[in-house]
Amino acid sequence: MSALWNLSIAEAGERLRRREITSVALTQAHLDRIAAVDEQVKAFLTVTAEAALEDARAADKRLDHDDRVTGLTGIPLALKDVLVTKGVRTTAGSRFLEHFVPPYDGTVVRRLREAGAVTLGKVNMDEFAMGSSTENSAYGPTRNPWDTTRVPGGSSGGSAAAVAAGEAMGSLGSDTGGSVRQPGALTNTVGLKPTYGRVSRFGLIAFASSLDQIGPFTRSARDSAILLGAIAGYDPADSTSANVPVPDYVQALTGDVRGLKIGVPREYFVEGTEPGVVKVVQDAIAVYRELGAEILDISLPHTRYGLAAYYIIAPAEASANLARYDGIKYGLSVREGADDLIDSLMHTREMGFGPEVRRRIMLGTYALSSGYYDAYYKRAEQVRMLIRQDFDAAFATCDVIISPTSPTVAFKLGERTDDPVAMYLADLFTIPANLAGICGVSIPGGFSEGLPVGVQLLGQRFEEATILRAADAFERVTDYHTRWPTLADTVAKPKRKSTKKLV
């Protein structure tokens, strides 16, 4: 008999709507699962058990009366701790915001609430979404449920691990250079980065404003479609959100990819990618060919400059976005021993920010400095334009681009923490999509030496329905996405660790 925590959102939703199960039971099952396995996974920073059960009771009422019932009504989810939640502390994985309780809800949080979803709590991440392993969290690393000695990827590692471990039916993360797709790949989950402007960023704590996009983690393409449908759409509070109609993503999942043109970019199959990863992607290409898709050889010639351009643009924007953390209005404020205002500001930021965040603030500040702007920021923006043109040219001949999501499977904890550049290479294949503003999804493509491998499907702007259709078609003929990691249930402790606040 299957436990409630391993249902998909689609299945659970149907059973909820048929009133075979209650949201309270479903939510409790996940709270129990969190209690059982999070000691090993360490995905959650804050579990809002009481609020979750309250949400669940409200959802059950809606379901009982068939009142505003959506695909997410009664479904327990987890939120990356970069999403601002009214009354629930939001840390962004930083010491600086350890006690920060926002006075407002972000737009996606509000939309989930309106859809009747249940929020289980806030999950771990690299500080301010800067990192690819979740080791840059001020609250300790999250572990990969498939091998707890390995990282779950990052920066949305908590969101990925929670879904992979059955601690939440779905979750939201944010993807600035691959922070949803890469952890998706490393944890055997579906991680979708929507088109820039598809989902409102209002209430997403900014890392790099022109690249950030909120995206869902799920255990199937169908669940991803359900979640995306709930959060997508124009928001007047975000001037960069697009006023483009939101299609019915679930309806788009026809299972039919006959005639779909799938491009294979030669620049994404280069040395340095693990053979096991390459094999999985090649197998996936073969699956698509068998399903009737047309496979094309394509070129994205400026790919090699993507990483460099990204590490100018993202830190530059971050250096300004993080300037507000000055210890004056909220968050950490170090005043003891400070001679004056500037002194206090510097102590606060030194204490509040971890090394990777400080590194990127310095990189960005330097890139924008008088005399360097043209050589760095302006040039990086030019590269970005070229990369965008690469994709526009490619999408003139194909519908979907297929590639590895990450050059490697999940690496060991601590393996790359001393080598920032090695860490940055984890996002080699994901960064270009952010620079171009297109959409992409990482799907469970298979395994290499027992560890999950993600296959990345990229689509033109606002073509989420197309990549989700391709993802769903793949799932219909494979079973990788249905596999679960083995996690020993630790005995549920009566009280949770003190670092995990029950709000």
Added chain:
Amino acid sequence: MTTTAASGVAHDYEIVIGLEVHTQLLTASKMFCSCGARYADDAPNSHVCPVCMGMPGVLPVINRQAVEYTLMVGLALHCQIPEFSKFDRKNYFYPDLPKGYQISQYDLPFCRDGYLEIQLDGQTKRVGVTRAHLEEDTGRLVHIKDGMGDAYSLVDLNRAGVPLLEIVSEPDMRSPEEARLYMQKLRAILVALGVSSGRMEEGSLRCDANVSVRRRGETKLGTKTEIKNMNSFRAVQRALEFEAQRQIAEIEAGRRIIQETRGWVESKGITVSQRTKEEANDYRYFPEPDLPPLTVAREWIAEIAERLPELPDARRERFIARYQLSAQDAEQLAADRPTADYFEATVAAMTRGDEPSRAKAAANWLNGELTRLMKEAEQEVADLKVTASGLAGLLDAIDAGTISTTQGKTVLERAFASGEAPVAIIQREGIAQLSDTTELEAFARQVIAANPKAVEDYQRGRTNAVQFLIGQVMRQTKGRAKPDSIQPILIAQLDALSAE
């Protein structure tokens, strides 16, 4: 430094001045959020929200009204309005700047390359406007010294995010007086457009000046200093006069001018160094990624141009042409929109005489007596209790001879203080002029009887004796008699006496 020594050689130097003027825009809400933009004396941090407080996760949304106001100013200043514009981030740390950067405009402002004309010694001078761009105001710091002598500062963010328009002039002004005239004309335009309150003393209109001096004939600009903290038109002129003399004295003493920011200290009448160039910030401007670049539709510009109200220069010319006012009267009235509106409303409400004569009377009273009263009471036209139609009634009564000019002044003073309509005061107090011939004849008889000497003089042909007797009647009637009415009555009675 001695200014006397410097002023001796001052004529050898030319002063070069450019102004950076900031004005808050009179929008209902702030620049990037829906908080109210009018905070006046409200409790600190009572007009704030997550957006203008710089909370994590917030995003700005452009206030369309503020952009429209900016375009109005651009059109009024004959600027080019480029089709593309964008916002940028100006990065620096200060406790009154909640986000650690100010959203401003760097290389693509809304308005460029315009000009403004000032009147100087009967000549029109054109001052170039380099650019006008939109940004957000900062919050305010309140410095406290508590009873224990400890000093600390509090942050009030009511002002943070209020739309701020910066208008930068070319270094085209050649004297502190020109700078003051530019400032006054700019204020007049902003007020006429209804986009600014124009109140310098409250800080809703602010002025920084770049000033340098050079020997006459020299084409290269001298090293400039930036003067801040000038809170009135008078302060602008005084500060620049001081600074120019200071720079001349420095050069005369063989020293170099240091490029720096200096603050005007009103109480001492001097400028003092605040920050040198070496300490200046590198603002690291870059395009604001939270706001997509804007396309300013040509149709929108045309539509705004269509709706633009009459500006001070045009109004002055119309006043001269239509009302036949003197250039000076016209300039004084047209320079301030509320005054000009009040003037025209008064003329329109008057019922006697032709329009130019009504206008002449209204201009005289408005620029004269009423201005004097307002100055004494530190009021502006907007504060006036006397309405335009009230003033019109008073001027009509004077023109009709119902009251004398002297009485008119008394009535106006009372109306100014109480707000009662002048006509009502005249009626209630019975200060209407004596025009009843029978009554006047009685007064004339009394005066003639009491002054036989004057009568004798008159009979000897000394006509100025009549003036004396008129004065006596005026005294008897306590000013209520009008000389023009008394004269024929007196002459008639005197001639009747001689005939006897």
